[in-house]
Each structure stands twice: as C-alpha cells, then as structure tokens.
Amino acid sequence: DVKVTQSSRYLVKRTGEKVFLECVQDMDHENMFWYRQDPGLGLRLIYFSYDVKMKEKGDIPEGYSVSREKKERFSLILESASTNQTSMYLCASIQNSGRAGNEQFFGPGTRLTVL
Amino acid sequence: QKEVEQNSGPLSVPEGAIASLNCTYSDRGSQSFFWYRQYSGKSPELIMFIYSNGDKEDGRFTAQLNKASQYVSLLIRDSQPSDSATYLCAVRGFGGYQKVTFGIGTKLQVIP
Numbered sequence: 001d002v003k004v005t006q007s008s009r010y011l012v013k014r015t016g017e018k019v020f021l022e023c024v025q026d027m028d029h030e031n032m033f034w035y036r037q038d039p040g041l042g043l044r045l046i047y048f049s050y051d052v053k054m055k056e057k058g059d060i061p062e063g064y065s066v067s068r069e070k071k072e073r074f075s076l077i078l079e080s081a082s083t084n085q086t087s088m089y090l091c092a093s094i095q096n097s098g099r100a101g102n103e104q105f106f107g108p109g110t111r112l113t114v115l
Numbered sequence: 116q117k118e119v120e121q122n123s124g125p126l127s128v129p130e131g132a133i134a135s136l137n138c139t140y141s142d143r144g145s146q147s148f149f150w151y152r153q154y155s156g157k158s159p160e161l162i163m164f165i166y167s168n169g170d171k172e173d174g175r176f177t178a179q180l181n182k183a184s185q186y187v188s189l190l191i192r193d194s195q196p197s198d199s200a201t202y203l204c205a206v207r208g209f210g211g212y213q214k215v216t217f218g219i220g221t222k223l224q225v226i227p
Binding site (some may be wrong): 033035040041042043045048049058091094103104106108109 | 123147149157159160161164167203205214215217218219220
C-alpha cells in the first residue's frame with residue numbers, strides 16, 4: 001500500500017557535499033512537490049513539478065535544484081550542502097484534476113543533517 | 116501577513132473533551148481546505164477536507180468553513196490520548212498547479 005517513497009529516512013552529510021534526495025510515487029500523479037519542515041516555520045515549499053521535465057520555484061528555492069526525468073520520480077538536489085539546510089524534507093504528490101478534495105500524499109520524510 | 120495562520124499551541128485538553136483547532140487564511144480565492152494530522156517524526160496524513168461553507172462531519176471529527184470570515188476549524192469530539200499530534204491546516208487556491216499552502220500547525224495534547 002506504499003504510495004510515495006523517499007530514498008532515505010536519515011542522512012548525514014558534510015558541508016559542501018552534493019546531496020541527492022529521491023522521491024518516487026506509484027499513483028501516476030502529475031504534480032510532485034518538495035517541502036522542508038522546520039520547527040516554528042511549518043512546511044515550506046521548495047520546488048514543485050507539474051509534468052515531466054517541468055519545474056517551478058516554490059517559496060524557498062535558493063540553494064536547491066530539482067530534476068524530473070520520469071513522471072514517477074522527482075529528485076531534490078543540494079548543490080553544496082550547508083548547515084542551514086539541516087531539516088526534514090518531505091516529498092508529496094497530487095493528481096492534476098479539478099476535483100476539490102484532491103489531497104496531497106506525503107512520503108515518509110528524510111531527516112537531513114549537514115555537519 | 117502569513118497566508119495561513121494557526122496558533123502553534125500547545126493546546127491541552129482533558130481526555131473526553133472537545134478539542135477546537137482554528138485556522139485563518141488570507142487568499143479569498145482559496146477553494147479547498149484540508150486538515151492534516153502529523154505525529155512526531157512522521158509525515159502528515161489527511162484527516163478531512165472541506166470546500167463548501169458550513170460543517171462537514173466524519174466520525175469524531177468536524178470541519179467548519181466560513182469563507183466570508185476566511186476561517187476554517189477542526190473539532191475533535193471525545194478526544195483521546197492518541198489524538199495528541201500536530202494538526203496542519205492547508206489551503207489550496209483556484210486553478211494553477213494545485214499549490215497548497217500550509218499553516219505552521221497546532222500541537223494538541225490530550226491529557227489522560
């Protein structure tokens with residue numbers, strides 16, 4: 001019954017490393033999202049994608065990039081990790097339809113620590 | 116002004132009481148409203164959604180929407196210790212690419 005999976009639950013990296021976070025969904029959803037969640041700041045949208053090879057900046061894209069080569073896979077890339085990118089990263093997907101109750105399905109999250 | 120506002124809490128209620136969680140939003144064009152529950156260390160899971168003014172009930176949960184006041188709430192009846200979690204209010208606008216904006220969440224503690 002797994003719908004959205006993320007490559008790692010916990011990750012520890014060093015400052016300056018390039019970091020890849022992978023997300024895969026099996027629901028054939030068009031839209032996929034990357035959020036980070038920090039205490040007191042809630043969920044903040046980093047990037048989203050509404051189709052293969054398409055991407056849009058969210059509210060906090062600085063220091064991140066994304067890749068969507070296949071419909072089911074959406075990758076978040078930290079080009080040069082910094083300590084202020086230590087956070088919980090959540091991937092989500094949603095079907096692109098006009099149905100009002102469409103919900104976002106979340107992956108289990110990746111807790112990234114940058115030393 | 117934040118787009119979706121919630122009191123971060125914690126909101127403490129005794130077991131068996133009604134917990135009332137509130138959320139306001141700034142975009143009058145918002146169409147759909149969601150309540151997610153998030154246990155510590157876990158990802159959010161949907162409890163309810165609402166898109167019409169009024170009340171929507173599902174078991175012990177009732178969502179209330181007042182678009183004129185830009186206000187949405189979640190009532191939890193007969194609160195249980197297992198309801199202790201952070202509750203996220205989320206709002207989706209009209210059209211676009213289904214971008215959803217989240218509040219910071221209200222931490223609920225149900226005291227046995």
